[in-house]
Amino acid sequence: MHDSGTTQRAVGFLLRLIDTEDAAGVRRRIGVPAAAAEERRITYAVLKQSWVPASVLLWILEQDDPELNAVVYGHAWADPAMRRAVLRGIPFGPGRTDTLPVDDVLLRHADEPPEPEGFAGRGLVATLRAVTAMKPARQAASMVLGHRDWRTVTEADREQPLPGYARWALSLRPDCPPDLRAQFGSHAKFTHRVREAGILTGPGEYATAHGPAAQVLKVLSLGPVMFPARVGEAEDALRPLVRDHLAGREEAWAVLAQLLGTFHGTAPELIMTAGAIA
Numbered sequence: 001m002h003d004s005g006t007t008q009r010a011v012g013f014l015l016r017l018i019d020t021e022d023a024a025g026v027r028r029r030i031g032v033p034a035a036a037a038e039e040r041r042i043t044y045a046v047l048k049q050s051w052v053p054a055s056v057l058l059w060i061l062e063q064d065d066p067e068l069n070a071v072v073y074g075h076a077w078a079d080p081a082m083r084r085a086v087l088r089g090i091p092f093g094p095g096r097t098d099t100l101p102v103d104d105v106l107l108r109h110a111d112e113p114p115e116p117e118g119f120a121g122r123g124l125v126a127t128l129r130a131v132t133a134m135k136p137a138r139q140a141a142s143m144v145l146g147h148r149d150w151r152t153v154t155e156a157d158r159e160q161p162l163p164g165y166a167r168w169a170l171s172l173r174p175d176c177p178p179d180l181r182a183q184f185g186s187h188a189k190f191t192h193r194v195r196e197a198g199i200l201t202g203p204g205e206y207a208t209a210h211g212p213a214a215q216v217l218k219v220l221s222l223g224p225v226m227f228p229a230r231v232g233e234a235e236d237a238l239r240p241l242v243r244d245h246l247a248g249r250e251e252a253w254a255v256l257a258q259l260l261g262t263f264h265g266t267a268p269e270l271i272m273t274a275g276a277i278a
Contacts (some may be wrong), residue, residue: 005046007033007260010217011253014246014271017239022248029250030257044071052219053198053206054174057082059227061092061175068226070103073110077198080113081142081173087112090146092175097147116140124149125156128166136164141173142163154180154200172197203227213270216258241268245275252278 011032015023027033048071057072061082069086072078085092087110089100116139119127124143131137144153153170154177156162163168167184170176171194178201181194200206203220210216223231246252256274263270 006214006218007257009221010214010260011257013217013221014242017235017242018247025248026250026253030254040225046070046277047226048075050219052077053200056219058092058174059203059230063227063229064091064093064096066101066103070106073106078138081144084112085145086143088145113142115225116143119143121153124152128162131165134165134169137169140166141169144170144173150177150180154183157183164211174199193233202238202268203230203234206269207237208218209266211265212264214263216267235247238267241271245271247276
C-alpha cells in the first residue's frame with residue numbers, strides 16, 4: 001500500500017465502519033496498524049499540519065473544550081473572529097451561554113486581534129451598517145461573538161437590511177446561523193464563494209461531496225478526538241457505502257489503499273471504484 005500517514009489514517013477511519021473481526025483481517029492483509037486510542041498531542045500535531053475547511057475548526061470549537069480551543073487558536077486557518085472568541089471564552093456549543101475557561105498559555109502569551117476603528121464608540125450594529133468595502137466589513141464581522149450577537153444581527157437585518165458588504169462578510173463566517181445566511185439571500189456566485197470559504201452544512205456533506213478522498217478521510221480521522229459530537233454524521237453517511245462495496249473483502253481494501261495516493265475524487269467515488277476493481 002502507499003506508505004503514508006495520510007493513507008493509514010484514511011483507511012483506518014473507514015475500517016471503523018465495518019465489523020471488528022473483518023477490520024482486523026483487513027489490517028493484517030494491507031499492513032495498517034491496529035486501531036488504538038490516540039493521544040491528543042498526536043492528533044493536535046496532525047491538525048496543525050493539515051489544511052482544513054473553516055467549518056471543521058468550528059466543529060472543534062463546538063466542543064467548548066479550552067484545550068481544543070487553544071489548538072484552534074494556533075491553527076493557520078483560524079480567522080480573527082475565532083481567535084477573539086477563544087480569548088474571551090465565548091462558547092460555541094448549542095445552547096451554552098456560560099463563559100468558558102481560557103487556556104493558561106493563551107492568557108499569558110496570545111494577543112487578541114485589534115478592534116475595527118471606531119467600534120467602541122459605535123457598537124456592533126452601527127459598525128456593520130457603516131461599512132462601505134470588504135476589508136472593513138470583514139473586520140466588523142469579526143466582532144460578532146456568540147449566540148447573543150448573532151441574534152442581534154439577525155434582528156437588525158430583519159428590521160433594515162444590512163449593507164451588502166456586511167452581509168457578505170457575515171455569511172463567510174463558518175458560525176453564521178444557516179437561517180441568517182438564508183435571510184441574506186442566495187445567488188450562484190454567492191453560493192460558490194461560501195463553498196470556497198470552507199463553509200459546510202455538516203460532516204455528512206464533507207464526507208460525501210468533497211475531495212480528494214485521502215485528505216477528507218484524514219481530517220475525519222481526527223474527529224473522535226477533535227469533534228466527537230459531530231464525527232458520527234460522517235460515519236453514518238459513509239457506512240452503507242463501505243458495507244456494500246468493501247465490507248470484509250480484503251482485496252477491495254488493498255485496491256482502495258493503492259488508489260488513495262493519486263485519487264482526486266470523493267470518498268464515495270473511491271469506495272465504489274475500489275469495490276468495482278476488486
